[in-house]
Every structure is written in C-alpha cells, then in structure tokens.
Amino acid sequence: MKARIALITLTTALACGLALPVAAKSDNPAKDAKRLELLQANAGEAKDTVKFLRPMHGYEVVGPQHVLVWETPHKAWLLDLRESAACKGLEREVSVGIEALYDTINTNNGYVVGDHGLRCRIEVIREVDVAAWKQAEREAGIRS
Secondary structure (H helix, E strand, C coil): CHHHHHHHHHHHHHHHHCCEECCCCCCCHHHHHHHHHHHHHCEEEEECEEECCCCCCEEEEEECCEEEEEEECCEEEEEEECCCHHHCCHHHCCEEEEECECCEEECCCCEEECCCCCEEEEEEEEEECHHHHHHHHHHHCCCC
C-alpha cells in the first residue's frame, strides 16, 4: 500500500512538474488544420512507450486531440489523445502537464493533464520526422 501511495505521489509530482505554458495557436484555423495534417503525414509507426534520456524540451497542443512533445529542439513525438469530455478545450488551456513516470510516456497509463486537472488518456505515440515535416510546411507556405 505504501509503495502504491508513493507511486501516485511521484506521478502527481511529475505531472505538476511538467506543466508548461501551451504554445499559442494561430488565428488561422485553416493553417492550424494544415499543420496538423502535415504532422500526421510525417509521423512514424505507433509506439507503446517512449523513454526520455533527459527532461522534455517542451510541447504544444496542435489540435483538439493532439499534443506535440519536443524531446529536443530536433526530435518530437505526436501524441494522439482519446476523445473524451476531459480533452474538450485542451487547446484553450493556459497550461497542460504530461503525467509521466520515470521520464517515460506510454499508452498504458499515460495522460495529458489540463489546467483544471482533467486527464486525457494518450492512445497513440508516434515519432515525427521533424526535418521532413518542416520542409512540408515550407512547401505548403505555412512556414518561412
């Protein structure tokens, strides 16, 4: 029982510790939709677990059910979230946190935590080919 309480406490501390400001979305919904489309097109195969060797660099909400996690400035993971009431309005939150244990995100018990403490379950984790994604954005005219 003590181990379970310690695990819950650690998970909660990590979730709070990883709460960061969310990157602002543009005022152009068509651009945001195209950006998400290009992200999804440049995301690889689904993984169950991702272990970070260092603290996460940052992240941004890129759609109603999608979060882009930056491991480094050049390596990113696209998280697809389970559609639920807890995830509604996530892109409007002031900050979100990623509930992780031992610097690991997984689909078994991983969550994105919104500003009001609501938990959105992570369904799919895919690595993004950042260079190809940025090039596709340049070609689409949404990145300079």
